[in-house]
Amino acid sequence: MKRPLDFAHIADIHLGYMQYGLEARLQDFNNAFREAVDKLIEIKPDFILICGDLFHHPRPSNMTLEFAIEQLCRLKSAGIPVLAVDGSHDSAPNSVTGTILRPLDRAGLLIHLPSRPGSCYEGDAYYIYGVGYLRGRSKEAVLSDYVREFPPRPDPSKFNVMAFHMAVSHEALGVPRHIRGVSPKALPPGFDYYAGGHIHRPCLVRLLELGLPGQGYLAYSGSTETVNYREADYDKGFYLIHVSTDKHVEVERIGLEGVRKFVVFEEDITGLSPPKATELLADRIRAMDEREAVLIPIITGELPPGASLSEVDLTAIRSAASLALAVRPVLRAYEAELPELTMPSEREDIRKRAYRHLVEIFKGKGVEEPEKLAEAAIELIEPLLAGDEKQAMALLEGLAHED
Numbered sequence: 001m002k003r004p005l006d007f008a009h010i011a012d013i014h015l016g017y018m019q020y021g022l023e024a025r026l027q028d029f030n031n032a033f034r035e036a037v038d039k040l041i042e043i044k045p046d047f048i049l050i051c052g053d054l055f056h057h058p059r060p061s062n063m064t065l066e067f068a069i070e071q072l073c074r075l076k077s078a079g080i081p082v083l084a085v086d087g088s089h090d091s092a093p094n095s096v097t098g099t100i101l102r103p104l105d106r107a108g109l110l111i112h113l114p115s116r117p118g119s120c121y122e123g124d125a126y127y128i129y130g131v132g133y134l135r136g137r138s139k140e141a142v143l144s145d146y147v148r149e150f151p152p153r154p155d156p157s158k159f160n161v162m163a164f165h166m167a168v169s170h171e172a173l174g175v176p177r178h179i180r181g182v183s184p185k186a187l188p189p190g191f192d193y194y195a196g197g198h199i200h201r202p203c204l205v206r207l208l209e210l211g212l213p214g215q216g217y218l219a220y221s222g223s224t225e226t227v228n229y230r231e232a233d234y235d236k237g238f239y240l241i242h243v244s245t246d247k248h249v250e251v252e253r254i255g256l257e258g259v260r261k262f263v264v265f266e267e268d269i270t271g272l273s274p275p276k277a278t279e280l281l282a283d284r285i286r287a288m289d290e291r292e293a294v295l296i297p298i299i300t301g302e303l304p305p306g307a308s309l310s311e312v313d314l315t316a317i318r319s320a321a322s323l324a325l326a327v328r329p330v331l332r333a334y335e336a337e338l339p340e341l342t343m344p345s346e347r348e349d350i351r352k353r354a355y356r357h358l359v360e361i362f363k364g365k366g367v368e369e370p371e372k373l374a375e376a377a378i379e380l381i382e383p384l385l386a387g388d389e390k391q392a393m394a395l396l397e398g399l400a401h402e403d
């Protein structure tokens with residue numbers, strides 16, 4: 001290579017995402033990008049690669065667009081070119097709408113790789129090939145179609161980078177199993193660095209480890225803010241790639257500090273009635289409460305027989321915090337299946353079984369004196385079946401007036 005090269009790899013910025021309907025969360029995504037831009041202006045790399053999902057929506061609000069333009073203008077003034085591909089969130093939803101990245105390209109604020117001839121951009125020391133998010137059920141098939149239509153032409157005398165927004169399946173990349181991605185072998189060969197977006201967990205893997213030729217890496221830079229509470233633990237930031245003239249690659253992680261804190265914790269409510277479970281969770285929220293944090297209690301376990309999930313008072317749990325920005329309970333507990341009733345032989349037996357069954361249901365609902373209520377329910381059956389309304393009313397009134 002003619003000269004050493006430094007470039008930044010960033011992705012999944014999700015501008016315009018108003019998580020939980022909170023203006024503060026929308027600002028968080030803006031703040032994370034602003035912090036990244038601050039750092040990038042200081043670092044002044046040769047170029048910046050945005051590997052998809054700059055925006056959370058294909059048609060961002062005017063406010064979000066204004067913010068993005070402001071930041072892209074700052075980079076332009078600093079003389080740092082921005083190259084981008086679209087992601088699953090900001091790619092063209094249809095051919096009429098098109099992608100938001102095209103007008104930004106036309107305005108000279110970024111280079112939208114897929115809009116450029118050959119889906120690439122070339123400098124004196126680098127060749128960058130970009131593939132945005134590809135719609136279609138078989139990602140390998142749509143990728144191979146794309147590569148056939150726009151054949152990549154990596155230049156061995158330059159540093160060759162492929163920017164993409166898709167999941168690559170390999171255990172070293174830790175891509176969740178439910179995400180069907182392409183095999184590393186489906187990627188076009190000849191690149192020194194494969195810069196990925198779409199997977200929000202940062203990951204840096206040697207090409208050799210993926211069975212690909214070359215000394216470089218395949219990397220996901222991860223997201224810049226927490227798009228889903230499951231990603232709360234992942235480091236937020238981007239990569240800075242240093243390449244020497246003999247193509248020796250060193251990758252540096254640049255972390256973002258101003259990211260919103262999430263406190264995610266699990267609480268098992270097995271055996272508790274819904275009111276008791278609500279109480280326990282409210283207590284836990286008060287104990288975990290933290291200024292400006294997002295609290296995510298994950299409620300697990302099995303409710304007692306007869307109790308239903310809708311009886312867990314999520315509003316009471318949410319309002320137990322006084323310092324946190326928000327409390328967002330995740331209800332993963334399940335309702336108990338009631339024991340199956342087998343046909344008894346005697347009439348007396350069915351009454352006993354029904355009684356025991358009802359006691360369990362009322363206990364689960366946190367009813368006081370469940371035995372008394374179950375007994376009354378059983379006694380009601382006979383007059384109801386006989387159409388004896390008077391007798392049924394008398395029983396009900398007796399129940400209401402007893403205390």
Ligand SMILES: [Mn+2]
Pocket residue numbers: 012013053087089198199200
């Ligand atoms: Mn994303």
